[in-house]
Amino acid sequence: xxxxAALLLAAQPVTEPEVDWDKEFGVEEAARxxxxxxxxxxxxxxxxxxxxxxxxxxQTMAEAFNGQDGIRRIAVRLIELSxxxxxxxxxxxxxxxxxxRRTLFEQFCYILNAGCNYTGRDMxxxxxxxxxxxxxxxxxxxxxxxxMSEHGVPFRAQxxxxxxxxxxxxxxxxx
Numbered sequence: 001x002x003x004x005a006a007l008l009l010a011a012q013p014v015t016e017p018e019v020d021w022d023k024e025f026g027v028e029e030a031a032r033x034x035x036x037x038x039x040x041x042x043x044x045x046x047x048x049x050x051x052x053x054x055x056x057x058x059q060t061m062a063e064a065f066n067g068q069d070g071i072r073r074i075a076v077r078l079i080e081l082s083x084x085x086x087x088x089x090x091x092x093x094x095x096x097x098x099x100x101r102r103t104l105f106e107q108f109c110y111i112l113n114a115g116c117n118y119t120g121r122d123m124x125x126x127x128x129x130x131x132x133x134x135x136x137x138x139x140x141x142x143x144x145x146x147x148m149s150e151h152g153v154p155f156r157a158q159x160x161x162x163x164x165x166x167x168x169x170x171x172x173x174x175x
Contacts, residue, residue, distance in 0.1 A: 032098075036098065036099075036102070037098045038096055038098050038099040038102070039096040039098075039099065041099070041121075044121050044125065046119045047118075048110055048117055048118050049122075050118055050120060050121055050122040050123075051106075051107050051110050051111055051118040051120075052122055052123045052167075052168050052171060053111045053164050053165065053167070053168065054111075054164075055110060055111055055112075055113045056111065056112060056113045056160075056164070057113065058113065059113065061112045061113060061157060061160065061161065062112045062113050062114035062115075064153055064154055064157035065108075065112055065114070065148075065151075065153055065157065065161075066151070066152070066153075067114055068109055068114050068115065068116065070151055070153075071105060071108050071109045071112060071114055072105050072109075073151055074108065074144075074147045074148055074151050074153070075101065075104045075105040075108055075147075076101055076105075077146075077147035077150060077151065078104070078140075078143055078144050078147040079092070079097065079100060079101055079104065081143040081146055081147060082139075082140060082143050083097075085139055085143060087135070087136070087139040088136050088139045088140060088143075091130060091132065091136060099120075103118070103119065103120030103121075103126075106118045106119055106120060107120060111161075111164055111165075112161070122171070123168045123171040123172055124171040124172075127171070127172045127174070128174075129174075130172075130174065131174055132172050132173050132174055133173065134169075134173055136173075137169050137172060137173055141162065144162070145158060145162070148161070
């Protein structure tokens with residue numbers, strides 16, 4: 001004879017144990033470098049030429065950006081704005097943001113002649129298969145302009161920097 005409690009227990013759905021699908025299919029999570037916190041990447045030749053733009057001459061541009069500290073703040077702010085921007089946030093979801101912050105700073109610092117070397121990949125390799133569109137690039141440029149304005153970079157210096165970066169769009173845009 002069944003009691004009311006026994007009926008309730010029998011009506012409870014059976015819960016299956018959670019399946020670790022990554023483990024089931026042999027997917028291993030890449031371990032971050034214990035020093036840098038970056039995910040490993042395939043080897044490539046490191047060169048300042050990978051920055052895909054020539055440095056400014058002299059120190060005027062580096063000074064307009066408030067040196068390495070100012071350049072770092074602008075690079076970090078650009079990434080923050082872009083991650084929060086619904087137009088392009090999806091592009092950043094699956095990327096190593098630790099590495100991006102470092103290499104974006106290095107690239108800007110190198111181009112602005114603020115005493116850095118660029119250790120990242122060239123723009124074509126770094127953006128391969130990302131499906132970046134012109135609208136995505138425009139949103140990124142808007143975010144860069146906002147980051148530079150927020151950090152007091154004079155309008156003329158902003159324009160000079162953007163003009164230096166503009167030719168890279170052909171290496172980044174793929175659709």
